[in-house]
Amino acid sequence: MITLALSKGRIFEDTLPLLRAAGIEVLEDPEKSRKLIIGTSRPDVRVVLVRASDVPTYVQHGGADLGVAGLDVLLEAAADHGGGLYRLLDLGIARCRLSVAVREGYDYAATVKQGSRLKVATKYTHLARQFFASKGVHVDLVKLYGSMELAPLTGLADAIVDLVSTGSTLKANHLVEVEKIMDISARLVVNPAALKLKREPLRALVEAFEAALGAQA
Ligand SMILES: Nc1ncnc2c1ncn2[C@@H]1O[C@H](COP(=O)(O)OP(=O)(O)OP(=O)(O)O)[C@@H](O)[C@H]1O
Numbered sequence: 001m002i003t004l005a006l007s008k009g010r011i012f013e014d015t016l017p018l019l020r021a022a023g024i025e026v027l028e029d030p031e032k033s034r035k036l037i038i039g040t041s042r043p044d045v046r047v048v049l050v051r052a053s054d055v056p057t058y059v060q061h062g063g064a065d066l067g068v069a070g071l072d073v074l075l076e077a078a079a080d081h082g083g084g085l086y087r088l089l090d091l092g093i094a095r096c097r098l099s100v101a102v103r104e105g106y107d108y109a110a111t112v113k114q115g116s117r118l119k120v121a122t123k124y125t126h127l128a129r130q131f132f133a134s135k136g137v138h139v140d141l142v143k144l145y146g147s148m149e150l151a152p153l154t155g156l157a158d159a160i161v162d163l164v165s166t167g168s169t170l171k172a173n174h175l176v177e178v179e180k181i182m183d184i185s186a187r188l189v190v191n192p193a194a195l196k197l198k199r200e201p202l203r204a205l206v207e208a209f210e211a212a213l214g215a216q217a
């Protein structure tokens, strides 16, 4: 049995066409079912549904052989509790960027130039710390789990580090993007032990994903 960890929402939706191109149909819609283990048209392949930020943990500890997770989640998890999984493929899905944003009218450049401390709210504390350290900017980090955009509006922070795609969430909250930290897309990751134990079936599946990506390009 091969177990693939996916998160509900965009990762699941965007992975479906790749699975389909690899000849694998997922048998249930996670938005309609409460099941957390879903079968596929391949009796030897199943999908487990986990929180996006739990995908690295599942794959690292062998709860799943493979997983699909954003580079943001993977790098943050690696900084937090080490590597322990292989990043195999850039699937080119769930594309966005990790950026710094501030309230409209806030003089970010001046704060940075003056060497003042910057209060930054984010879910990505490790990535934010690394980024600002590399720039020599002193920061106080506030860990949040969502609705980062609210932090500068309520005085909780001067800036946020969050994902941006169309920019409409920032715009709706009168925030502006001031710096891009990195481009993000979802990656296929694998448990190293599983890669040894289930070498052939996993290789075949990864090749099918690669072919699906090639066919899309
Ligand atoms: N607006 C967006 N556009 C494109 N990709 C995005 C966007 N927001 C997030 N992503 C990517 O999709 C991944 C999953 O995001 P999703 O919103 O489904 O989970 P989440 O709610 O952030 O995670 P969790 O449930 O663990 O808090 C992110 O890690 C990121 O790589």
Ligand SMILES: O=P(O)(O)OC[C@H]1O[C@H](OP(=O)(O)OP(=O)(O)O)[C@H](O)[C@@H]1O
Pocket (backbone or CB within 6 Å): 146, 147, 162, 163, 164, 165, 166, 167, 168, 169, 170
């Ligand atoms: O630039 P945009 O296109 O507006 O996208 C950016 C938003 O998308 C993500 O949130 P998401 O929609 O996933 O909501 P959630 O993480 O709070 O579920 C991210 O945390 C931003 O808030």
